[in-house]
Amino acid sequence: MIATNAYAAYDSNTPLKPFQFERRNVGAKDVQIEILYCGVCHSDIHQVRNEWGGSKYPMVPGHEIVGRVVKVGAGVTKFKEGDLAGIGCFVDSCRTCPQCAAGEEQYCEGGGMVGTYNSKDRQGNPTYGGYSTQIVVDEQYTLKVSDKLPLEGVAPLLCAGITTYSPLKYVGVKAGDKVAVLGLGGLGHMAVKFAASFGAEVTMLSGSASKEQDAKKLGAHNFVLTKDAAAMEKAKGTFDYILNTVSAEHDYAMYLDLLKTNGTMIIVGIPPTPLPLPAGKLIMKRKNIIGSLIGGIRETQEMLDYCAEHNIVSEVEVINIDQINDAYERMLKGDVRYRFVIDTASLKQ
Secondary structure (H helix, E strand, C coil): CEEEEEEEECCCCCCCEEEEEEECCCCCCEEEEEEEEEECCHHHHHHHCCCCCCCCCCECCCCCEEEEEEEECCCCCCCCCCCEEEECCEEECCCCCHHHHCCCHHHCCCCCCEECCCCECCCCCECCCCCECEEEEEHHHCEECCCCCCHHHHHHHHCHHHHHHHHHHHHCCCCCCEEEEECCCHHHHHHHHHHHHCCCEEEEEECCHHHHHHHHHHCCCEEEECCCHHHHHHHCCCEEEEEECCCCCCCHHHHHCCEEEEEEEEECCCCCCCCCCCHHHHHHCCCEEEECCCCCHHHHHHHHHHHHHHCCCCCEEEECHHHHHHHHHHHHCCCCCCEEEEEHHHHCC
16 A cells, blocks of 8 residues: 545534545556646535535545656556556546447446545445545546646646536537626636637626736637626627526526627536526527536546647646645635646645
């Protein structure tokens, strides 16, 4: 077994603190990765605080992981020692169901994907995430990371990146499409970058006028202040797609009005309570609401390669692990531009 330093939540109410545990030994198809950076996702807070239910403690969060391979199993063919590698939101799945066979492991029908943390592996052992010094994962669920980009900016691509890339690709966003992004946070800022890189005309929808300058720096062509009734009225019926990243309660109906006939709102944020579905607004102009989770291993690798080719990374603030509890509070206040990333070297000190 491999001794590992980490930070963990011991319950839903107290701050994260140091935790030591053991990773499994490297099996024939495993890679052992020394973690260099780990992004901090808002879902980490939800799970640490048991806001979605079912949290298991002690919990080591973190599913936006990049690092360097330090050991490989005898049967590994995709990686060698010294390679850069990444781990996203899941580390295993049933591998045999139709969704896994199609490369959509995130929708595994054979018991569900095995989360990188707050889950149990196929042997029933708890999974621990990236707020730690190292991780051991089957090579089939490990991703290749380019050395062309700053690794701290790559880490959030493993969740924030693929969460926005996947639905934009699924609906076929292309040059000339009009795409609105609702919410400029960890997800929203990546959605702007991707949609703009696909050639779409991108509009940021935000309730904060102060975010207009940032949105345009990130690639947005237009900005609509959602608190401005006149601006919202003018925007009605103008968008092919709205990528909705908001996790707080909000009015779906108000934003459905902004879609063209046959337009689609893509939901990637999860509000804490169910929101009313305005059926009339869907029916009258054949509008659509769809949801999207993350992406499978194949698509996540495609996204990482695309980012390396087009020089796309997340905008980050690097922190030491002992700043994690303050970072959570700042995230809840919207005080981050746009993703915290832990330098896991601080766990070794």
